[in-house]
Amino acid sequence: MSIYQSIQRISPILWWKHSFTIENLNLNPLLKKFFDENKNCPSFNDRHEHFKYINDKVIKEDPIDYLEFGVYKGDSIREWSSLNKNPVSRFYGFDSFEGLPEDWTYTMRRGEFNLNGNIPHIDDSRVKMVKGLFQNTLRPFLKSFRRIQRIVVHLDADLFSSTLYVLTSLDPFLEKGDVLMFDEFSAPTGEFKAFIDYKTAFYREFKMVSKVPFNGWLANQVAFLIEK
Numbered sequence: 001m002s003i004y005q006s007i008q009r010i011s012p013i014l015w016w017k018h019s020f021t022i023e024n025l026n027l028n029p030l031l032k033k034f035f036d037e038n039k040n041c042p043s044f045n046d047r048h049e050h051f052k053y054i055n056d057k058v059i060k061e062d063p064i065d066y067l068e069f070g071v072y073k074g075d076s077i078r079e080w081s082s083l084n085k086n087p088v089s090r091f092y093g094f095d096s097f098e099g100l101p102e103d104w105t106y107t108m109r110r111g112e113f114n115l116n117g118n119i120p121h122i123d124d125s126r127v128k129m130v131k132g133l134f135q136n137t138l139r140p141f142l143k144s145f146r147r148i149q150r151i152v153v154h155l156d157a158d159l160f161s162s163t164l165y166v167l168t169s170l171d172p173f174l175e176k177g178d179v180l181m182f183d184e185f186s187a188p189t190g191e192f193k194a195f196i197d198y199k200t201a202f203y204r205e206f207k208m209v210s211k212v213p214f215n216g217w218l219a220n221q222v223a224f225l226i227e228k
């Protein structure tokens, strides 16, 4: 038996309980390395300035297929539909409107953001809502979805499971030049881990284009261009 196999056999005795705290701590150096490698990308004070920069300078107000995962009361999809006025743009918002399907943190529990299934109204005929768990709605949606322009994905579902499910399901539709935006990128075991796992498993490459820094080297709102 190798040393590694011996350690593996005895480790559940020495370390008997899985710890999310340890997992979080262990991912922080990876997160920091990621931000260090991209420290020169443009930074913004808040997500409003950030969205405007992406629309004006990255997308250049071209028509887009904007897919948002995690809509809640509709603040960000509403903001995007008013920023990008192109009449050909399409906006799809995915949410159960029943809140997080599982616990996220000690304070953000299952059911957080629950709107009892009520869909927020957005006064723009280009905006469509897709109600239900992503795990039930996204693949049926994609069966009839034909991309007609650059895809912009806004990942704001907080959870690892939701984010990874979306990225892996959308992968066949994503192309070089598409944009991925995250809203809670600095939560190591949430959106960040989903992004890293997706990138690793699908051999994708990305360029960080912009971010909203907070608390030193961290940034929650981060945007990437797909390079490969």
Ligand SMILES: C[S@@+](CC[C@H](N)C(=O)[O-])C[C@H]1O[C@@H](n2cnc3c(N)ncnc32)[C@H](O)[C@@H]1O
Binding pocket: 069, 070, 071, 072, 073, 074, 075, 076, 077, 094, 095, 096, 097, 098, 099, 100, 101, 112, 113, 132, 133, 134, 135, 156, 157, 158, 159, 162
């Ligand atoms: C942080 S809120 C979205 C905030 C919104 N983008 C904004 O800017 O106001 C997260 C949302 O993700 C939704 N969500 C998370 N996981 C989901 C899943 N697997 N299926 C459907 N909705 C999900 C929750 O219902 C919740 O409304």
